[in-house]
Amino acid sequence: MNTPKVAEHIINWLKDYAVNAKVKGFVVGVSGGIDSAVTSTLCAETGLPTLCVELPIHQAQSQVNRAQEHIAQLKERFSNVSDARVNLTSTFEDFKTVVPEVDSSPKLDLSLANTRARLRMTTLYYFAGLHGLLVAGTGNKVEDFGVGFFTKYGDGGVDLSPIADLVKSEVYALGEFLKVPESIQKAQPTDGLFGDSRTDEDQIGASYDELEWAMTMQDNGKSVDDFEGREKEVYKIYTRLNTINQHKMVAIPVCEIPKSLK
Template structure:
């Protein structure tokens, strides 16, 4: 089977920080703004940005958020501000905005479509908020998506958390993000918490939504077509491969450039 790569964590950390610094300098901006969710991806991304020495604004954007997610996010922000003088924070409680939006749009009897559309609306309200802060402070919006989410199963909201200026950790598998998080001394409460997008206002995790863990998805993502054709898999492994292939196929519209109708007639 294809093996996971072995990261030289210190070199990876330095490489990403220098990449961030170079990109921001060439873009003639003051630094970065990051939405803090209480999850490992945003914690790692914000810590990488903080190491550039440039301005870093961490923004909390609760929408009926679970207290555990809020507390983890705040623990990380306070730790980061204590470690790096260039880090500041802001809170934009979007709950009222979200509720107002719901009152102004029609509903539907399709419960699944309704809940999914509202979940994506939360992510898009947050994207809009981050770009507001970016605009008034001259910052870039730093994305927090990892490689499994962004290029494996497309587990993000198009023009929501997928709407960013640059993606520092999008070439790292989820397990690699955790490795980097440990190296960066991310709070244990974040490193041990079950990953969740927090978009549904309940306790469902990413694994609940996807049907497979990130470790399983990474395993499937690394399989070659030859390995799939010539290997005997367990029933669970077969199920994971099906889940991965289905999501990867269905979400290509997120991963590929927007199709343009070329006029040549």
């Protein structure tokens, strides 16, 4: 990948889109992870107002520290960057008290994790509406179009996706080129939605390097029978998630009414 040219292309694309949409700039949720760090830096590089919002919900201190380090670095480098911090922990806890109580289960844990992401999306759009900004998505290609590792109408609820055509290794290459803090470049990827130390790899069962490989194999028309051992296991993980999460990746189905019935 020609990293400098890719960065330049995305920056110009972001700026052109904002100008044509007649909005002032961008708002980005900053988590302390590589995807949000790269996205917010690309937005900052446009020269347009870029609001970085930290949205902790029972967040691990290590994630908070990385997010704050990144935002401080961006504000030092770019005069067009501002920041806000909205601690949504109490909002999340209030939500749990008003919905019907159910026994603890994996489904409950996942529903509450997705609720965290949707509370953050709501908050980002609050700021977007208040300041005339676009919500910039932070999903990469493997997450958004490979395994569907995002929350529908949560971190998937955005106005534009600047890095969604880049796999994770390419995002890391951009992060190094854009001088993202080393602490973020070295951190294990995590969505931070469960309030514990689990990583993305813990949840998915495969690393991003493995998922990139599987995505390429599927694009090349390979089937599970073409592999053995760990490769077969990874390919099964990838294809299963790619199948069950198609509802996140395709347009909302519309029931089209025959003209004869209208």
